[in-house]
Amino acid sequence: MDFAYHPSLKKTLEECQEWLTYPGNPERPVEYSADLQTWLDAPTRPARMQGNPVADLAHYYGMAACAAYGRKDLQDLVQFLHWSVALRALDLRHRGMFSERHPDLGNWPSEFWDSMKAAGPTMLSKWNLSRICAQRFIEMAEKDERVNQPPATRRINHDTNDVFLIGLFSQAFDIATSFQSRKPLIAPYQQLLDAWRTQDESIFRSAMQAAADFHVSRAKPSTGKTFYEFDTALDRLFPAELLAVQALRRRDGLPAFKADHLLIDGPWAVIKDLPDAEPHPLTVRVEGQLHRDYPDFR
Numbered sequence: 001m002d003f004a005y006h007p008s009l010k011k012t013l014e015e016c017q018e019w020l021t022y023p024g025n026p027e028r029p030v031e032y033s034a035d036l037q038t039w040l041d042a043p044t045r046p047a048r049m050q051g052n053p054v055a056d057l058a059h060y061y062g063m064a065a066c067a068a069y070g071r072k073d074l075q076d077l078v079q080f081l082h083w084s085v086a087l088r089a090l091d092l093r094h095r096g097m098f099s100e101r102h103p104d105l106g107n108w109p110s111e112f113w114d115s116m117k118a119a120g121p122t123m124l125s126k127w128n129l130s131r132i133c134a135q136r137f138i139e140m141a142e143k144d145e146r147v148n149q150p151p152a153t154r155r156i157n158h159d160t161n162d163v164f165l166i167g168l169f170s171q172a173f174d175i176a177t178s179f180q181s182r183k184p185l186i187a188p189y190q191q192l193l194d195a196w197r198t199q200d201e202s203i204f205r206s207a208m209q210a211a212a213d214f215h216v217s218r219a220k221p222s223t224g225k226t227f228y229e230f231d232t233a234l235d236r237l238f239p240a241e242l243l244a245v246q247a248l249r250r251r252d253g254l255p256a257f258k259a260d261h262l263l264i265d266g267p268w269a270v271i272k273d274l275p276d277a278e279p280h281p282l283t284v285r286v287e288g289q290l291h292r293d294y295p296d297f298r
Contacts, residue, residue: 003072004266008216009237013070016063016233025060032057036282040289047098047294054094054286058087061280062234069237069270077270082277084234085120089133090287092117096136097290097297099143106147109140111155112229115165119240122172124271125247132298134169138177141166151182160218161229161241164189164211168196168241172248188214196245201257208242208259215239216263238267246272 005013019025035053039045061084068076092114099108109115118137121129141156148154156162163181170177171193185193188210195207218229219236230236242259246268250256258265290297 001072001074001270002266003069003270004262005069005237006216006261006263006266008219009263012233012236013066016066017070019063020067028060029057032060033282036286040285045289045293052091054087054091057280057282058084058091059232061087062232066233066237069267074270078275079277081238081271081274082124083280083283085124085126086129086279086283088117089121089129090283092133093136093298094290096140097294099140100296103143104147106144106153106155109137109144109155109162111157111162112160112227112231114140115162116230116232116235116240118169119165119244122244122247123238123240124274125251127251131173134173135175136298138166138169138175138179141179142177145179154182157182158229159183159185160189160214164193165241165244167193168244168248171196172244186214192242192245196249197252197254199255201255204257205260208245208264209261211242212239212259212261212263215242238271239263243268243271 032053035049035051036057039049039053061080065077065080065084068074068080095108095110095114099105115137118133121127121133141162144155159181163185166177166179166181167185169175184190188207192207192211195203198204198207215230220228220231222228222231230239242264246256246259246264250272
């Protein structure tokens with residue numbers, strides 16, 4: 001297996017490996033797991049967890065997945081990528097439940113991040129979970145549009161990956177939506193949204209390459225003043241909004257065209273037939289507890 005990646009990601013992969021061994025970081029999974037266990041064991045469980053251990057654990061395993069990809073370690077990649085995607089999806093679903101339970105509070109979703117969390121299961125062809133996450137994100141986006149007024153205060157305030165994924169989810173999972181973005185979707189994503197089901201290879205390749213180039217241009221750490229769509233290592237290495245297109249095309253029996261762009265073709269060659277992994281035990285327990293405590297959790 002090649003484990004190819006776009007040249008812009010070389011430093012990111014090196015940094016992920018360094019981060020895993022940085023003093024204090026190897027202990028993070030134990031600490032976050034202990035926080036989740038404390039929440040599970042509490043006689044009266046608060047709906048909100050102290051800190052954000054689900055998202056923190058997801059971030060750790062996302063970094064570990066990227067480091068494994070850089071090492072060409074398939075065994076670690078299988079486990080850590082599945083764990084990170086499942087935990088990110090769990091965090092999104094937990095946040096979506098809060099959004100639904102507070103219909104007039106406009107604290108959700110998180111711009112740029114939540115849509116990528118929602119796209120992870122689609123990228124890995126986890127179709128039941130994909131639909132749940134797609135539905136939740138669209139619901140959160142619709143509420144954001146309704147509650148956060150004037151429009152400049154909306155949480156989804158840009159015309160990039162969030163808006164693209166709402167359109168893709170709506171089409172791919174047949175989810176009707178009333179969502180309207182503040183501004184028209186940027187041209188590369190609109191071109192791909194129009195063409196993701198095409199059987200014309202040249203049209204598909206052109207659309208995917210333009211969207212991939214945009215992704216690369218916005219794949220960098222956010223600063224205190226500037227926020228980038230793809231500022232986590234996992235979202236830089238695994239462009240879920242584009243890999244989701246490839247997974248959906250395969251689901252629908254469409255031709256398996258390459259993008260001829262390393263950002264997409266490199267990771268897709270690795271993950272398209274990625275073996276399953278045993279789920280993280282805490283993911284299973286936390287999800288089960290949320291279902292028992294909150295009938296509206298999905």
